[in-house]
Amino acid sequence: MTAADADAAALPPEARRARCRGLLPGLLAWLAGLVLFLPVAWMVLTSLHSESDAATNPPSVAASLTLDGYRTFFGAGGGTSPWPALINSATAGVTSTVLVLTLALPAAYALSIRPVRKWTDALFFFLSTKMLPVVAGLLPVYLFARDTSLLDNIWLLVVLHTSMNLPVAVWMLQSFLSDIPVSLVEAARLDGARLPAVLGRVVAPLAGPGIAATALICFIFSWNELLFARALTAVTAQTAPVFLTGFITSQGLFLAQVCAASVVISLPVLAGGFAAQDKLVQGLSLGAVK
Template identity: 80%
Template sequence: MTVTAPSPAPARATAVPPAVRRARRRSAALGVLAWLVGIAFFLPVAWMVLTSLHSEADAATNPPSVAASLTLDGYREFFGATGGASPWPPLINSAMASVFSTAAVLLLAFPAAYALSVRPVRRWRDVLFFFLSTKMLPVVAGLLPVYLFARNVGMLDNIWLLVVLYTSMNLPIAVWMMQSFLAEVPVALIEAARLDGARLPTVLGRVIAPVVGPGIAATALICFIFSWNEMLFARVLTGVTAQTAPVFLTGFITSQGLFLAQVCAASVAISLPVLAAGFAAQDKLVQGLSLGAVK
């Protein structure tokens, strides 16, 4: 006689605790909210790109025509293919001012941040607050003294004046950011290098710099963006020789009216270097900001 073993009873579904269900719903709601915020920020950029590919007649319609035919006339106008002013001198000026000022900021901020974090000076918190307090003064408040100084020393319409100004404007932020990056470096690593006979330049360049490389990249990218986008000083202190890209962009707003397609095409073209730099360094930027620069 064959005895058949009883089949196992079906396992009961484990009930999900109410706290877990609430946490899942809250996470889903936050995810949807994050997507909505991201789309809200992306839509103006997408609309600007789409408008730049329309003709002036289609871009000026109210409401704007989304399904209008696409054209590159706005970009041809921006790059001077139809006989307009060439954008390359302003773009080169912006690149020079941004790159040179960012390099100067890093050279000055790195040792300053080292002195405030790894080998802290006395009352280093007060020093950091002083650096940050320099950003509390409105930029327009210092515009007239800077203009008078530049006129008296003959540096109006000079790209190197912008390099100096951008360096001084971005240095407090760079010191503040890099101080938090260098504070994450283990002191034992520096002491080991000193025991091996490494001097301060070697410690900074071969020991600390590789460890905080993402932080340096994040600081450099932010300073570059601030310098590239600055327009107030560039508008007042430059004319033709040292004109930057944001100032050149305002030239498309004339007394004849606002050429919307051309302005959008110029905005897209001027934004591309910053977007390319951000895309190339996006992994370093995320790693750098996660070190503690933004809290």
């Protein structure tokens, strides 16, 4: 018997039952994590199979591994290169995220630290813009883009992604900035700091984790957006999700290629989340405990 088992046996029955009850949430969390991770692991494994092995029913788990799907994705087989689409997605995601933060931070400041009149009405107005289904605005946006010669233009997607993510960013940043002590802002104002200096030197450093979490979520939304990108782009401004749909055909097998493309397209988001995981956890937990 180990020392840990001896300590557990020495506990009273009530303490042992409480300890077992405390282990249950952790086990359920691990089980939920494994269940959610299983499709991702299956996608990665399928991407390493040949098309014939990936299409078997039931799937052949022990089939030989190959990188043919990744070679096809990167155009090694004479196909279209994915780099223009990946660059377009990065351009739209990074630029729209920077614009969203630039516009949302002053708005959140006005709705939390120095609230304007009827700030709750303004906040709910921001939220109400997300209640309209995105597909309902597709036709007007398409007609506008056609009449202004903005079809297949990446900057139109930048504007659309900025407008789509701005309400979410304002709501998130408002909840983060409401935890900043007003006395610090007032002290900076008494020292003669103007609004840009207050936002850049006082508010932004204190709300850094929240800003990082908001930026990552806005970037993910922009990177994954498909509806407008599919309808408003063709070749020049094609994004990564649109490029991914090109592997789905009505003839032949394509499952391994689609999985390989999905893995590659998911890597930038996973890398960004892994790099900012500490800030993301801190940001999403701000305001949770008052």
